[in-house]
Amino acid sequence: MTDRLAELTRLFxxxxxxxxxxxxxxxxxxxTxxxxxxxxxIAWPASIDEVQGIVRWANQQGVAVVPSGGRTGLSGGAVAANGELVLSLDRMNRVLDFDPIDRTLTVQAGMALEAVQNAAREHGLIYPVDFAARGSCQIGGNVATNAGGIRVIRYGNTRQWIAGLKVVTGTGELLDLNRGLIKNASGYDLRHLVIGxxxxxxxxxxxxxxxxAPPPPSQVMLLAIPAMDALMKVFAEARHRLRLEAFEFFTDRALHHVLAHGAQRPFDDAYPFYVVSEFDAADAEAEAAGLAFFEFCLAEGWVVDGAIASSDAQAAALWRLREGITESLAPHKPYKNDVSVRISAVPAFMAEMQALLTREYPDFDVVWFGHIGDGNLxxxxxKPTDIDNASFVEQCEHVTSMLVDTLARHGGSISAEHGIGLVKKPWLGSVRSEAEIALMRGIKAVWDPNGIMNPGKLL
Amino acid sequence: MTDRLAELTRLFxxxxxxxxxxxxxxxxxxxTxxxxxxxxxIAWPASIDEVQGIVRWANQQGVAVVPSGGRTGLSGGAVAANGELVLSLDRMNRVLDFDPIDRTLTVQAGMALEAVQNAAREHGLIYPVDFAARGSCQIGGNVATNAGGIRVIRYGNTRQWIAGLKVVTGTGELLDLNRGLIKNASGYDLRHLVIGxxxxxxxxxxxxxxxxAPPPPSQVMLLAIPAMDALMKVFAEARHRLRLEAFEFFTDRALHHVLAHGAQRPFDDAYPFYVVSEFDAADAEAEAAGLAFFEFCLAEGWVVDGAIASSDAQAAALWRLREGITESLAPHKPYKNDVSVRISAVPAFMAEMQALLTREYPDFDVVWFGHIGDGNLxxxxxKPTDIDNASFVEQCEHVTSMLVDTLARHGGSISAEHGIGLVKKPWLGSVRSEAEIALMRGIKAVWDPNGIMNPGKLL
Structure with a gap:
């Protein structure tokens, strides 16, 4: 143990x-x-007092602190590679309060998303943010990254569901932000600054x-789509006719990997693109609207095959085709791009990007999927097995630099929902102006004058 | 003209x-x-260039700038009482773009809320933020105050509807924030810092x-409520059974003034409290739910009379009882409190506040109304006619200081939706901690190092 740690042990x-x-x-x-x-x-505080104490100690000792949740992040935001103290929230994982009138659940930051979802359901309500890492990721990390996922199209990002936030600043001050109020016009909303x-x-x-309140019963539909330019037409039609819960797409390459990882083949034939959509189907009329939507798209030639789940098990099987992708790719050490454009820009952007990637990655396996109803791909x-990690990343980053130009032309972002962290830091300037980055640095200096909070990440 | 203004004229x-x-x-x-x-x-720039130029000139000349929209604010946020340059957005009031796929409307900041609502409706969509000042207030001011109003219970505040924001900082830099993206995890969301x-x-x-998309057809219902403690029971029942668009309350004193101002008496008898509620009534089933809700509340004794609008004209007449209140009070130079608590705290808070106000204002006419479904009163x-302005405000502020203690005990805010401005500044410390205020000041110094942007307001 170093002297610095001995001092921490003496204090706590x-x-x-x-x-x-x-x-x-x-x-x-x-x-990553x-x-x-x-x-x-690694420190596991069990109380806010201990968190504050650690931060004050870190300021005195000049130790950098990496806040650590479920570490399911994909941008290196929770990496500690430079002698930082990892402050894990694992032990702070309890429900503190539920209020049936306010419909709020107050939890410690270390609670897993899935545990939060379950706690809400026990009270007949839902916490609607959802994505595949639900079992491991923690609510504090969800807030720190403004986590998105598969229900954003209906419910928005994490930001929309945060009624109050307790935060320990870079100087160890405890802030109790907004305290669950629906309306509170009393100056800068620091809660929203902390989110993300x-x-x-x-x-x-x-x-x-x-x-x-939970949504009405829903239907899950899988669609086979013959061509990229049909994707957003199908989306526009779905949004017009149905009340969507989710609208997710993936390519044949994604299906290939998820099938190889044990999922069940949905159709006899293979198609270039697939969509999993979930929508309200409370009554016969709403179900008929789903069918009419499908038949319309079929007649237009935008959809060439489809399946509607007729049981929860079938719905889960269809969802697995989309939700299993990330896990099925993990053994191949993927280089991940997580980009977004306005949905109106998706068709032109996708066409241009496909041309770019086909040209620049002739030999690599490139897998597309994502939340296309949010403009997020x-x-x-x-990684091919015969290339070492470093040169693989180098080649990919070379292409990312070109991708960034394409994104800029279409007004997009290099990070839709993964955050900047370490991975996307070289391209922050492609999505935020110099003036914006200068303001961010200035704000960071106000909150964290000694620069001990997750240094090197994002900025 | 001073030399400083001559210089501005020379530049522009x-x-x-x-x-x-x-x-x-x-x-x-x-x-106010x-x-x-x-x-x-007063300056009326016609372009972003001119706005930037004015701000740069103001920095050089040490002139304070008051951004000015429709000036319908109730907290003195747009007052220029100290030799400031008023920068009016009146001439920047055009629609710049509509995108049917993104469902976004891009407008200049000086456009009136009602004009925005109408522009949205022309495209078969709605901009759902709404309140009585819609004809005069401007969208830039709505953003600067995170305007709330009568549909927050369904649609949230202005914050929720801002997909992108162009902002000229206190140094004259132009920021183009978020650019309409649904997902964009690329650092601090400065857009949300500017809002409010x-x-x-x-x-x-x-x-x-x-x-x-526009909501389904709705019904408007007026309820007469015999006692304060029934109010939130009625609300809980309404929220449980109906899909609410609005849930607004007012007292007999409010009705008295709005009737004196020309509105039509709704019931033969007088009652202590009233609620105007609007809820989805797309089909016979939904209409029946409205009736069942009413009959249940009647049977419980929480409601003693009611009216359901059977035409648009009747709906407008019922709404006028609530929306006409502010205008009907204006001749009486009201001292306005705009407070909020969590909705679970409303009953206890209201009882305590009523006791306080009855004790402290025995001779004053005190009128209650507001967005009680959001916890906002x-x-x-x-002002009695025989008291001068200054001593009236002084007496009221004395009571506000006591009200602040009551609010603090119930976790509330001294400003729900009017903002802090000049009026609530003495009590900012009752709702935001010293640490929060210090962070706000630090952030302001980063954005506006010379302190020229609306100085003396809020902080």
Whole structure:
């Protein structure tokens, strides 16, 4: 133990702390695997007091702090590769309060998203943010990245569901932001500044989450789409005729990997594109609207095959085709692009990007999928086994620099929902102006004057 | 003309500028009438270039700038009483773009809310933020105050509908924030920092507004409520059974003034409290639910009389009872409280506040109304004719100081939707902690280092 850690132990004798190599390895990285973990130590505070104490100690000792949730991030935002103290929220994972009139659930930041969803359901309500990492990711990390996922089209991002937030700033001050009020016009809404700040301003320690009534029964439909330019026509039609819960797309290459990973083949034939859509189907009329939508798209030639789930098990099987993609790609160490444009720009952007990627990645397996109803595409480039990691990333980043130009022409963003972290930092300037970045740096200096909060990430 | 204004004219020969006493009087104040207007001049820029130029000139000359929209604000946020240049957005009032796929409307900041609503309707969509000042207030001011109103219960505040924002900072930099993207995880969301900042960080010059599909046909119902403690029971029942568009309450004193101002009496008898509610009634089933809700509340004794509008004209007449209140009170120079608590805290808070106001204002006419489904109450104290303005305000502020303690005990806010401006500034510390205020000041210094943007307001 270093002197600095000894001092921390002296100040907080009950604080759980580890320098065990296994812990350091495990908690020093996120789902990116690019940076070898090298933290100073891992701390598991059990209270807000301990979090504040750690931050004050870190300021005195000049130790950088990496706030650490489920570490399911894909941008390196939770990596500790430079002697940082990892501050894990794992032990702060309880429900603190439920209010049936306000319809709010107050939880500690270390609670897993799925546990939050379950707690809401126990009260007959839902917390509607949802995505595949639900079992591991934590609500504090969801806030720090403004997590999106598969229901954004209906419910928006995490931002929309945060009624209150307790945050420990970079100087160790505890802020109790908005306190669950629906209306509160009392100056800058610092809550919204913290949401999406990737742990660079402070540490989220508690959140008061707005819940809502469950949606009506829904139907899940899988569509086979013959050509890229039909995708957004199908989407426009679906949005016009149905009340959408989700509208997700993936390519034949994505289906290939998810089938190889154990999912069930949905159609006898193969098609270039697929859509999984879920929509309200409370009554016979709404169900008929779903069928009419399908038949219209079929007649137009925008859809060439389809399946409607007639049981929960079938719905789950159809969803698995989309939700299993990320896991099925993981063994191939994918280089991940997570881009967005306005939905009106999707067709032109996709065409241009496909031309670019076909030209630049002639030999790589490129897998497309994503939340196309939000203008958000995930483009995963799989690492061929005969190329080493470093040169693979180098080649991919070369293409990313070209992709960034395409994005800029279409008014898009290099990070739709993964955040900037370490991975996208070289391209922050492609989506935010110099003036914006200068303001961000200035704001960070106000919140974290000694620069100890997740340094090197984002900015 | 001073030398400073001569310099401005030299730099921008085409800039519309006035020091006419009538203009100064008219544009130097908002709907508060407490501060005698005393601006340096009024400027009406016609372009973003001119706005940037004015701000750069103001920095060089050390002139304070008050951004000015429809000046319908109730907190003094747009008052120019100290030789400021009033920067009016009146001439920047055009629609710039509509995108049917993105469902966004891009407008200049000086466009009136009602004009925005009409432009959306022309495209078969709605911009759902709405309140009585719709004809005069401007979208830039709506953003600067995060305007709320009568549909928040269904659609949220202005914040929820801002997909992109162009802002000129206190140094004259133009920011193009978020550019209409649905998903964009690329650092601090400065858009949300500007929303609600009351012109203290910069000037909103353009907004890209998200639109949505119109709601189904609705019904408007007026309910007579015999006792305060029944109000929130009726609300809970309505929220449970109906899909609410609005749930507004007012007292017999409010009805008295709105009737005196020309509205039509709804019931033969008088009752202590009233609720106007609007809810979806797309089909016979939904209409029946409305009736069942009413009959249930009647049977419980929570409601003692009611009326359902059977035509648009009747609906408008019922709404006028609520929407006409502010105008009917204006001749009485009301001292306005605009407070909020979590809705679970409303009953206890209201009881305590009523006791306080009855004790402290035995001789004043106190009028309650507001968005009770959002936990937001407007309490207007009317000025007796035999008291002068200054001592009336002084007496009211004395009571506000006590009200603030009550609010604090119930976790509430001294400003629900009017903002802090000049009027609520003495009590900012009751709702925001010292640490929060210090962060706000630090952020303001980053955006506006010379302190020229609406100085003295909010902070």
């Amino acid at each position: 004798p009950d604080l759980k702390l580890s320098t065990d190599p296994g812990d350091m390895e495990h908690h020093g990285r996120d789902w 695997r690019r940076w070898p973990p090298s933290p100073l130590a 700040s990737e742990g660079t301003l402070g540490i989220v320690v508690e959140a008061t989450l707005a819940l809502t 995930h483009i995963n480039v799989l | 020969p085409d800039l519309k500028l006035s020091t006419d006493p009538g203009d100064m009087e008219h544009h130097g104040r908002d709907w 009438r407490r501060w005698p207007p005393s601006p340096l001049a 900042s009351e012109g203290t960080l910069g000037i909103v010059v353009e907004a890209t507004l998200a639109l949505t 407007h309490i207007n104290v009317l």
